[in-house]
Amino acid sequence: MLHLLTSRAAPPSRRGFLMATLGGSSGLALGFALPESLAGGRAHAEPQRTPSPFAGYLFIDRNNTVTVLSAHMDMGQGIYHGIATLVAEELGVPVADIKVEGAAGNPRLYGNVTVGGAFQLTGGSSATPSSWERYRRAGATARTMLIAAAAKSWGVAATEVTTEAGSLVHASGKRATFGEMAEAASNLTVPTEVTLKAPAEWTQIGADNTQRVAGRDKVTGAFNFTIDIRRPGMLYAVVAHPPRFGGKVKSVDATAARKVAGVVDVITIARGVAIVARNTYAAIKGREALKIDWDETRAEQRGSDELVEAYRRALAVPGTIAAKRGDVAGALARASKAIDVSFEFPYLAHAALEPLDAVVERKGDSLEIWGGHQLPDFYQAIAAQIAGLTPDRVKMNVMPTGGGFGRRAVADGDVIAEATEIAKAIGWTAPVKLLWTREDDMRGGRYRPLYVHKLRASLGPDGRISAWHHHIVGQSIAIGTAFETSLVSGGIDPTSVEGAADMPYAVPDLQVEVTNMRAGVPVLWWRSVGHTHTAYAVETAMDELAVLAGQDPVAFRLKHLANNSRERSVLEAVAAKAKWDEPLPLGRFRGVAVHKSFGTVVGMVIEITATGPANIKVERVVAAVDCGIAINPDVIRAQIEGGVGFGLGAILHSQITLTKGIVDQGNFDSYQVLRFDEMPIVEVHILPSTRSPSGIGEPGVPPVGPALANAVAAAIGKRVRMLPFDKGLSA
Structure with missing residues (x-):
């Protein structure tokens, strides 16, 4: 988001x-x-x-x-x-x-x-x-x-x-x-x-x-989303986008497409070629009949493996410092016990149930737009510019949306801009509904960025962390966008380092740095943004250090948390609710993680059964939440439960990969999310609070991955540092 x-x-x-x-x-x-x-x-x-x-x-x-x-x-x-x-x-x-x-x-x-x-x-x-x-x-x-x-x-x-x-x-x-x-x-x-x-x-x-x-x-089914909107005389559109990011239309042969029954027009727009038809099926069939020659001279041609290798090489070069205290190099050099680990996190699609869509209709000197607008003022201005109107002549109907996870918060208004451009191209003669198919959405970019981390940390003679050096390499979400001037400072995009640069654990010598990579793959905020990868790195490293120190993972974390910290209260609560100090039944294993994002602290204990890398099942998740005053407890529970399912799918299965610049995945057959039979029992415990409420839509996601990884390490002795698990367990 x-x-x-x-x-x-x-x-x-x-x-x-x-x-x-x-x-x-x-x-x-x-x-x-x-x-x-x-x-x-x-x-x-x-x-x-x-x-x-x-x-x-x-x-x-x-x-x-x-x-x-x-x-x-x-x-x-x-x-x-x-x-x-x-x-x-x-x-x-x-x-x-x-x-x-x-x-x-x-x-x-x-x-x-x-x-x-x-x-x-x-x-x-x-x-x-x-x-x-x-x-x-x-x-x-x-x-x-x-x-x-x-x-x-x-x-x-x-x-x-x-x-x-x-x-x-x-x-x-x-x-x-x-x-x-x-x-x-x-x-x-x-x-x-x-x-x-x-x-x-x-x-x-x-x-x-x-x-x-x-x-x-x-x-x-009585509730209406954008996909349900019908306007009198409405036409339907789909867009053929370049197969490689950065590609442009060189030429189009629309002869066959225009012969498809129901096709009304074929239009070249800024981001591809649009088919306008009397129904979505005709539009899709018309698109299939197009013959497009793409100009890919400036397109991203690299595949995932090449990008990851470039990111790995960047780890050898110092990055821009996001947080620093003490003498990290000296402390690491003096240490007798240390860990030195690397992590790889793939591109991830938002994969919301309702794909991107918008409806545009012009009447006289006014424009009306229906859509899931996370940034309606931005989209209003963009649509007004395309239509040649002032923003006050553009009415934005903010529709409820079947999932978003950040995908509908883009600086260039992608689907809104496309729909407006198409409606303008046909002379505003009819309302236009633009629909991205699942494949369009999956291959359309705006992914959670690819990241590679390297983390070195050491223990002192007292069994406490003495030094922590964390290097994050990835593509900034904000740099190069309209958000850069207000979000990026000194080369630091906080969405790349949040959860790492501000981690709650007391460490005397710490350095967190980031290297911003350039890639042609469009990236965007994804549910819980930077916390999706930083929480995994920090919380699995904490577990490894606890093992190295010969200490219980919960006790080790508590030793490094301030007495009055919210993280401490949440960790103690989730450990108590999960009965952390009591032995588990034979064949069950558990892991723990605690993380704060967007002002909310969530702790999780995950229980699994496992007989080997190919046979791991998540059985139970116990969560404790401090989100301030609980306005709607049932909504809070639902968001944590949903966050668990969303996070587990990403950690276990999901990844977007590219081959020679072309996205490999297109639908849920190749981009796997969590299946019903994989969903565990989830218990949510809300801590009482008098603080003003903080958010709950995203904070349930970050602790899921590390808690599961720590449980897997306890079960089979393997640390998963390459995600998703489908890939990392066999690495």
Whole structure:
């Protein structure tokens, strides 16, 4: 998922609320502008001159329907449910009575607070931290104004009016629904100060008995994703992309393609050749009939083996220092006990259930786009430029998405740009739905980068780590993109070294360095970003050092963690819940890992059965989580369970490889993810906390791999340092 561009800012102040109406209809709509202090001095986008129809955070109509307008896209991580819970708690309605819709078009309303509020973003497990204060205040403000309207209407004191399940109630027997008072409330002055409920008053935040918003619709198939959008007269498109990254169209023979029944047009666009047809099947068949000559003079021609070998050679040359203290070289030279290990991590595809897609429709001087927009402001600007419009004339419909994992957060708006360019090329004569097939998606790049690590660490006479030298070689996600200026400093892309440069273990002499490699393979954030490889290297090395020191792996870690650290609390909790100190049944083995990412700490103990490298089965995963205040415990458990399945598939099986620059994998027959019969029992234990909530969509992934690797080492004595396991166990 997209990495945060800055450290998290303070929550918004209680001031700055603004009043807005939705589409001229009567009702109460609330939003508030981000205070200038949250912009951190960054260029701040101005509000749209023609406001988005989604003009606030919540809307209550005359029929008592409460619609919450979400600043964040829901891609399965449950943020719609989380935001609905925050509003429901403060407003005084059951969360089941709230509808949630995606919102976009006004960075001052929907800008992500954790990155300064200058633009809208769903990513980096930041949706909950960004929403925590904002949406509770929206609910509390609406409640205050509704109470004031009722008090004025009934001629009573506001302190005598209470809320009850979407209604306003007075001891005299007077009663009105929120909807009945919404219009009157909308004419009141928005209060500058509101009182949020104290934790002791919460009945929905932290409750474990709430059905997820839209859960029934998803189960029954009534829930709509971008792939379900149908517009009158809509045409369908697919794109033939170059087989090698960096290739360009030299010439096209579309004679046969144009003869395919249903094909309407064949268009050369910036990134390939588009087929426009009356249905997707015709578009795909038309694409198969194309004869394209590609210009590959600037294309990436190397295969995976050549890239890995180049990365290995780079390990011999010092990199750019990301973290340093003490004298690492001297400490390693003096050490009598040390490890010297290398790791290889492959490219990984996001492989979301819903492939990339978008719908574009122009009416007059306005453009409307449907899609899974992790960066809607970016895509709005890109589409506006292609269409020759100003951004305020482009309406972004933020659709829920069948998985994302960072894939829909790209600086160039790939599928959105393609769909807009295609619609423009046919003269805006019809709405266009662009769909990437599974093969398009799998071979389309934007992978988790390939990385090679070298890690040397030593023990002192006291059995503690005396030195730690960690060299990471890989392709930066941010360098060379629009994110470079705001994310990269001194040649360090934090997405390459996070989890390593800031590891929690006390080591007196430490050096972490990175070498940024150039490759033509497009890379992108992938669920938990840099933590996916750094956690594996750090936590398996910690296990090796524990064995070298003759100490228990949990005890060895605790020796190197501060007494008041969250990592320590989580590690102690997961060890207790997994009964680490008790012997396992014969034939069972276990491993442990603990890691913090995106403000959340997750510890895992994984139990396996194993009789050899070819017969390893993950039986049980015990997880402990500290993510601050648990808004929706069931969502937290679901995200950890999903993270386990996602992480296990990647660690055991998944890899993207190239042969002479061409991606070998195309679908799930060759890019293997976890199968149902491989999914273990997962127990999730949430630590109580009074801290503001942190993210949960990604932190469940990083500890999975090292905990499994450590269990495998305990079982068969083999350390897996080349991933996936399908490859590393036989190496």
